Amino acid sequence: MVSTPSPRTRRAPHLGLTNVRDDRVDVADQVEEILARTQAKITALDKLHAKHALPGFSDRSAEEREIEAATTDITKDFRRCHALIQRIGAEPQHAFPPDRRAQHANEARAAKNVQRGLAAKVQELSATFRKKQRVYMEKLQGHAIKNQDLLIASGAISLRGTDGLEAVDEDIEAATASRNQSQAMEWASPGLDLRGRDRELTEIARSIAQLAELFKDLSVLVIDQGTLLDSVEYNIEQTAAQVQDAVQELNEATRCAMFCALCEDDD
Structure with missing residues (x-):
């Protein structure tokens, strides 16, 4: 049987790991580069939002189109990440010879850890952007904005775990309510041209929904890998406990042997 050559690995200090396969490091680097560009795009969009939120009477449809295009571009970046x-964890299913199984298990664990770290980064930045979208939507509607939303949108704090998922549900509810309010205004004032404003709010609501879906998709990766890491830690703890028990048994056996030897000498 011809053995399959082992994939090349290298250190990945920016990922906090060593001996990571080259192809996985390359993919991770792509994600990091996209996130850096996305952060710059979000900063530019913040300026567009601030400008567009100012009162004005001139035609601002060009601004709205620019904001819509930037929002779509940023959302696509997150989806690409x-x-x-997901590619990092994709592995062909086939049998490995006994001498390669341990190596494959280590490589799989490294891949999962890389996935978890990157998923958490994308999740955090996308959640910040989603909250920025909600704050902008609330401003356009003249609604009060919660301090926590402002802090999340500014990047000062981030929500994880259950709190993060609850924030997702709240943002979806706010987006749905915004859409319903726009429709109600159209029905109440059929002679008033609200198409531009309605379109903008609809696009924001759609963006929030897409980002919420992305957050939940990434949560699956983060939670799964967290479970994996927990099991690894558990195995380490179990191994340590077994070693401690073995040492204790060895000490007891040694004492028994010494006692027996003394008894034989006395005889």
Whole structure:
């Protein structure tokens, strides 16, 4: 049987790992580069939002189109990151010879850890952007904005775990309510041209929904890998406990042997 050559590995200090396969490091680097560009795009969009939220009477349809295009571009970047992260964990299912199984298990564990770290980064930045979208939507509607939403949108704090998922549900509810309110205004004032404003709010609501879906998709990766890491830690703890028990048994056996030897000498 011809053995399959082992994939090349290298250190990945920016991922906090060593001996990571080259192809996985390359994919991880792509994700990091996309996130850096996306952060710059979000900063530019913040300026567009601030400008567009100012009162004005001139035609601002060009601004709205620019904001819509930027929002779509940023959302696509997050989706692209998600697709790349999924590639890191994709492995062909086939049998490995006994001498390669341990190595394969280590490589799989490294891949999962890389996935988890990148998924958490994408999730955090996308959640910040989603909250920015909600804050902008609330401003356009003249609604009060919660301090926590402002802090999340500014990047000062981030929500994880159950709190993060609850924030997702709240944002979806706010987006749905915004859409319903726009429709109600159209029905109440059929002679008033609200198409531009309605379109903008609809696009924001759609963006929030897409980002919420992405957050939940990434949560699956983060939670799964967290479970894996927990099991690894558990195995380490179990091994340590077994070693401690073995040492204790060895000490007891040694004492018994010494006692027996002394008894034989006395005889």
